[in-house]
Amino acid sequence: MAAILGGGLGGLSTGYYLLKNNLNNNNNLKLILLEATNYCGGWIKSIRTKDYVFEQGPRTIRPKGVIGLNTLNMMEDLGLSEHIAAIKPDHPAAKNRMIYVRNNLHVLPSSLISVFQKNQPFSKPLIYALFNDIKSPYKEMQDDSIYNFVERRFGKEIADYAIAPMICGICAGDAKEISVKFLMKTLFEYEQNHGGVVKGLMKSMFQSKSDTNMDLSELAKKAQEEKWNVYTIKGGLETFPDTLQSYLTDNKVEVNLNTQVEEIQFIDSSCALMRDSKGNNLTANHIYSSIPAYALAKLVRKQHPALADNLNDIPFVTVGIVNLYFDIKEPLIEPAFGFLVPPIENSPILGVVFDSCCIPDQNGTVLTVMLGGRWFKEKFGDDASEQMLLDIAKKEIVKILNIKFEPTAHHVNILKQCIPQYVIGHYERVDKIREYIAVHNLPISLVGCSYDGVGINDVIYSAKKQVEDSPCVTVTKDYT
Numbered sequence: 001m002a003a004i005l006g007g008g009l010g011g012l013s014t015g016y017y018l019l020k021n022n023l024n025n026n027n028n029l030k031l032i033l034l035e036a037t038n039y040c041g042g043w044i045k046s047i048r049t050k051d052y053v054f055e056q057g058p059r060t061i062r063p064k065g066v067i068g069l070n071t072l073n074m075m076e077d078l079g080l081s082e083h084i085a086a087i088k089p090d091h092p093a094a095k096n097r098m099i100y101v102r103n104n105l106h107v108l109p110s111s112l113i114s115v116f117q118k119n120q121p122f123s124k125p126l127i128y129a130l131f132n133d134i135k136s137p138y139k140e141m142q143d144d145s146i147y148n149f150v151e152r153r154f155g156k157e158i159a160d161y162a163i164a165p166m167i168c169g170i171c172a173g174d175a176k177e178i179s180v181k182f183l184m185k186t187l188f189e190y191e192q193n194h195g196g197v198v199k200g201l202m203k204s205m206f207q208s209k210s211d212t213n214m215d216l217s218e219l220a221k222k223a224q225e226e227k228w229n230v231y232t233i234k235g236g237l238e239t240f241p242d243t244l245q246s247y248l249t250d251n252k253v254e255v256n257l258n259t260q261v262e263e264i265q266f267i268d269s270s271c272a273l274m275r276d277s278k279g280n281n282l283t284a285n286h287i288y289s290s291i292p293a294y295a296l297a298k299l300v301r302k303q304h305p306a307l308a309d310n311l312n313d314i315p316f317v318t319v320g321i322v323n324l325y326f327d328i329k330e331p332l333i334e335p336a337f338g339f340l341v342p343p344i345e346n347s348p349i350l351g352v353v354f355d356s357c358c359i360p361d362q363n364g365t366v367l368t369v370m371l372g373g374r375w376f377k378e379k380f381g382d383d384a385s386e387q388m389l390l391d392i393a394k395k396e397i398v399k400i401l402n403i404k405f406e407p408t409a410h411h412v413n414i415l416k417q418c419i420p421q422y423v424i425g426h427y428e429r430v431d432k433i434r435e436y437i438a439v440h441n442l443p444i445s446l447v448g449c450s451y452d453g454v455g456i457n458d459v460i461y462s463a464k465k466q467v468e469d470s471p472c473v474t475v476t477k478d479y480t
C-alpha cells in the first residue's frame, strides 16, 4: 500500500499520477490519502455566491512551458475543459499589470515598442537596461539573490520596480533573499554559461527547442494556438481539487479527512509506520509526503533529527487575504490584472488583484488585497487580527484606487505559513534532503511546493516526477 500525506493539490495530483501509472501497468495498487482538515485542496479555496467569487488562495494558472501544458493535459483528462476561462493576449488583464510607486499607479511595459520608450517610474527606456547587461562583466557564482542578480545585470531601477514587486506577487517574498538559481534558472544559466542574459538569449534562439516532446491534449494545443496569457476556472478554482478528489474516490482511493498524521517511524526500505491524531496506526510500503516541509519535520524528528533540521531550513511566510465585493454597477477600476507594490515603497500591502477583470461572471467589482508575506510580522506584529487587516486594506483601496464606497461583502483570512521561500541555496538544500532519504533508504518521496516550485503547475509536475521516480509499490492492506 502507498500512503499520500496531505490532500492539497500536491497530494491529490500524486494520487492522480499513481492511478494513471497503476492503470498503465495493470498493477493492483492500494492507495490511501490522509488529510488533516475536513477539506481537500489545501490553499485552493473559493467562496462562491450568485454575485461574486472570492478566491482565498490561487486564482490564475500559467499555460506556458512543459509544466503549464502538463497541467492542461490533466485538466482535459479530468473533463474540465469546458470550465476554463482563458485570458488571451488582447485581454486587459494580460496587457495591464501595474505597480504603485510614489503615490501613482504605472502600467508596466508589455509591448516591444514600449521597450524603446520612457515609462514612469523608470528614468530611461528599458532598452538601456539591456545595454547594461551586454556590457556588464560576468561574475561566476554558485547562486545569488534575484535582486543582486538583476541589479548587477540590468540596474537598480529594474531590480526595485520590476523584479522586487514581481517576487512579492509570486511568493510574497523578498527578492534580496530569494535564489535566482531556483526561481530564474534560465536567466542565471545564461549569465553563468554565456556571460550575460542577452548573450545567452541570442545563442538559445539558434538552438533547437525541446520544449514539448510530450503528447498535447486538444486543450493544451488550443492554449498554444491562442497564446493564452493565464487562465482560471469559471465559478472558482476550487472546482479543480474537487474534481481531482472525485477522480480519486471514483477509482477506489481511500480519502481520509480529519486525519492528522503525528509521527512517522521508518521500519525498513519498504515499510513505514504512521500514527495519526486519533491513535490509529497505519503501515505503508511507501509514503508520498505533500505536507509542508516544516510539518514533515515534526513527524520524522524523533527518528531522524538531522533530516528534520534540514526540512526546517525551508522558511515559510504568512499572507493576509482580504476579498472585497462592491455591488455597484458603474466600473470602479480601470480594467487590469491589478497592481503590486515594490517593497521599497514600504507599504502595508503587497498588491491588489482586480478579480472582476480576471474571473468571469462577477456581478460588480471584486478586489483581493494581499498583505504581509515576508514582512507580515514586521508590519502587523504577532497578534494581527482579521479586523486590523480589513481596516488597512480598505484604507489603502480608498487611497490608491479612490474607491469611496463601503464594500457590500468582504472576507478576511490569515494564511499562516502558506508560501515557502526559496532562499539562496534552495537547490542544494533540497538535494541534501533527498540525498539523506536515498542514503538511509527511507520509503518516502517528497512532493509539493516546499521543494519543487511555488505555482500550481510546479506542484502538479512535482507529483508527476516523484511518482515516476519512486519505486514500484506493491499492495497490502494493513490498517489497524
Ligand SMILES: Cc1cc2nc3c(=O)[nH]c(=O)nc-3n(C[C@H](O)[C@H](O)[C@H](O)COP(=O)(O)OP(=O)(O)OC[C@H]3O[C@@H](n4cnc5c(N)ncnc54)[C@H](O)[C@@H]3O)c2cc1C
Pocket (backbone or CB within 6 Å): 005, 006, 007, 008, 009, 010, 011, 034, 035, 036, 037, 039, 040, 041, 042, 043, 044, 056, 057, 058, 059, 060, 061, 062, 259, 260, 261, 262, 290, 291, 292, 295, 319, 321, 415, 418, 419, 447, 448, 449, 450, 453, 454, 455, 456, 457, 459
Ligand atoms: C495566497 C496564495 C496565492 C497563490 N496564488 C497562486 C496563483 O495565482 N497561481 C499559482 O499557480 N499558484 C498560486 N499559489 C500557490 C499554490 O496555491 C500552491 O503552490 C499549492 O496550492 C500548494 O499545494 P501543496 O499541495 O504543495 O500544499 P498545500 O496546499 O499546503 O497542501 C498541504 C496539505 O497537507 C495537509 N497537512 C498538513 N500537515 C498534515 C499532517 N500532519 N497530516 C495530514 N495532512 C496534513 C494540509 O491540511 C493541506 O491540505 C498561491 C498560494 C497562496 C497561499
